[in-house]
Each structure stands twice: as C-alpha cells, then as structure tokens.
Amino acid sequence: MKQGKLLAALTALALAIGAGAGAGSVQAQMKVGVISSATGPTALIGIPQKNTVPLLPKKIGDVTIEYTALDDGSDPTATVTATKKLLTEVNVDVIIGPTGSPNAAAMLGFMADAGVPLLAPVGTTSIVLPMDDKKKWVFKTTQNDEIIARALVDHMVKSGVKTLGFIGTADPYGDTWHKVVTPMLDKAKIKMVANERFLRSDNSVTGQSLKIVAARPDAVLVAAPGGPSVLPQTTLYDQGYRGRVYQTHGAALPDFLRLGGRKVEGTILAASLMLVLDEIADSNPSKKIAIDYINAYKKLYGEVPATFGANVFDAGLLLEKTVPIALKAGKPGTREFRSALRDALEQVKNLVATQGVYNMSPADHSGFDERGRELITVKNGQWKLVK
Secondary structure, X not given: OXXXXXXXXXXXXXXXXXXHHHHHHHHOEEEEEEEEOOOOOXXXXXXXXXXXXXXXXXXXXXXXXXXXXXXXXXXXXXXXXXXXXXXXXXXXXXXXXXXXXXXXXXXHHHHHXXXXXXXXXXXXXXXXXXXXXXXXXXXXXXXXXXXXXXXXXXXXXXXXXXXXXXXXXXXXXXXXXHHHXXXXXXHOOOEEEEEEEEOOOOOOOHHHHHHHHHHOOOEEEEEOOXXXXXXXXXXXXXXXXXXXXXXXXXXXXXXXXXXXXXXXXXXXXXXXXXXXXXXXXXXXXXXXXXXXXXXXXXXXXXXXXXXXXXXXXXXHHHHHHHHHHXXXXXXXXOHHHHHHHHHHHHOOOOEEOOOOEEOOEOOEOOOOOHHHOEEEEEEOOEEEEOX
16 A cells, blocks of 8 residues: 555655656747748749748747748738737747738737837838837848848949939838939939839839830839849840849749740849858858858758748747846746847847848837948849959
8 A cells, every 4th residue: 555655645745756757848949930932923032931931940948849831822811810929929029020011011910019029021111210119129030121122222323324214112112222223313313214013913013114214324223122123123134125124132043044045134223241151251240150051941841941031040040049037037928028039130130140240229120221231233143243
C-alpha cells in the first residue's frame, strides 16, 4: 500500500511538473502574423515575402516564435479579414506585412485599436507620415519614397532633363509618389507635362501612354510596384518613345528584367544594394547580411530572392533587436509587452540589415538614410551600378 501511495504521489508530482512546464512554454511563446500577396497582381512581390517566413528567427532569447502566414490575394478587403483573424483569433503580438501599400493603409485603424505593432514591407511613405495615433504603431522595413525620389531627381538634373511624364498606379503607391516627387521637380525646375494613372490589374495602358508620348517629355517616371511596373514602360517603347525611363524601387525584381527584356534597357532606378552585390564594396556593412540571406533563400528554394523578400527578413532582425527589451515590461500576449515592443522599435539605432542601416525615432518609423539605396541601371539585361 505504501509503495502504491508513493507511486501515485510521484505520478501526481510528475504530472504537476509537466503541467507547469507546459504553462511556462505557453508563456514563453510569441505569436507573429505574416500577411503577404502570394497571389494576385502583386504576387511577384508577395511570393518572396511569403517564402522568407521560414528564414525568420524561431527563437529569441528564451521565447519561441510561432508564425501564422496568410495570403490576401493582393486584395485590401482580404487583408482586413486576415488582420482581424490574426488579432482576434490567433492573438498575435506583431504582424509583418502586408505586401501592398493600399493593403497596409486598410490595416492602420485595426492595428492601433488592438495596440499591436505592424512591420510593413511596403514602399509608400503615407503609412507612417504624417505621424498620428494610428501610424505610430507602424514601422516600415523599406526605404521611404523621398530617399529614392531624391536620387532619381538628382540624376534627372545631371542628365539635363527639363520635362517629365508621370504614370503611376491609381492607389496610395502612385498617389504618394506623385505627391513626393512634385516639389522636388519644382525645385529642380523640371516641368511635369503628363500625369497619368492605371490600375494594377490593367492589361492595357495604351490611352495613358499615348497622352504621355504626345506630351513629348524628356523622360518618364513610372511609379508602380512589382509586375505592373513593366506594362507602362513596354507600352511606351512599342509606341516609339525612346526617352529616358525612370522606375521606383517597386520595380527592383528579377521579373522586371525577364518581362521587360530589351524594352527596359537603360532604365534608371534607385533601389537596394542586393541588385548589384557583386559591385558593392566588402566594407559596406549590409553586404554580408544580404549575402547570408540570399544564400539561405537559395538553399531553400534554388533561386535568388527579389529584394522584397529581404524587407520581411529585416523585420525578423528588428524583432531580434527589440523583443528582449519588450520582455522586461511583460510577457508575450499582454498589452504591456506589445506597447513596450512598439517603444523599443521606435528607439532602434544603428541596426545593420540587408538593405541599409535602421535608425528609428518618434518622427521616423522607416529609419533608412542614403545607405539604403544605390543608383542602378539596366545594361545588357542586367542590373548595374550607375557609374
């Protein structure tokens, strides 16, 4: 009987220890949501972002990370549905994503109401500026439009461009680019002689491009992300336009070269050093991190990732930097932890990542400076530094 009672007691003790360990494990788990556009018009950007999720940190300190990845199909309405699911059902502590600027804009209110930070790998500055109570929960992992636009306008000035045609997506990406570049053009005394818009899902921009050709601009700026960046430029080429064409960092992907072919030869854009790593000095602090990311991606998928995947990878680096600080305020799953995580992200200094160096502040939730861009051209079907 005594042996039986002792065995029962030991069994009960073991179960209690096991239950305690299980509870501890739950408390030490952080939930991260990821939203990408792996299908739809923005898929060329979203696929490498989705594919990068397995390369994100699985553990930070003593905290294990559980990722829930969802595809919004490039549809802002689906983004909202995915956001609500991650916030209310999965109970995530942070969301990485989405792929598109309109999608991110649709999330802002929900993220602020939930008090959950958003690490957004999107181009448009409008999701973080001007700063307000909603946008203070958002941190961009891509270069702000101003940094890219400044490089392009400087090149236009040096190249003698006096007139410019503009065509952008009819959404926050294109609209923000027009808003950002206009005062720069005015200051540089470059006249915008055409201003056109198109939908990401459009199969033709013939009407818009004919208006641009008729205006006879010295150069054209296309402001569109991913695959949609190709159509305006190839259409202009087919209509006989041979002036200089500039693209934003939204065109910085291998498929731009593949889809555009000889029709995009000579394109000028400002984008990540990842496009031209072979030409980047070894002293550049981001080069090694970018190479490590590319090699890890190639090992998993057998191909080189587009730079947009690196924007998600950098989100993981930001979490590695800030989660240990947030843990001092509370456990994952609590409002205290999430608020402290937001505060820690806002204080990130000199964090070297794949595409530049992050220095966040209450006024700047992107943190990139000129080290986050290179002036690049298309030469013989390849990305090359502008010399």
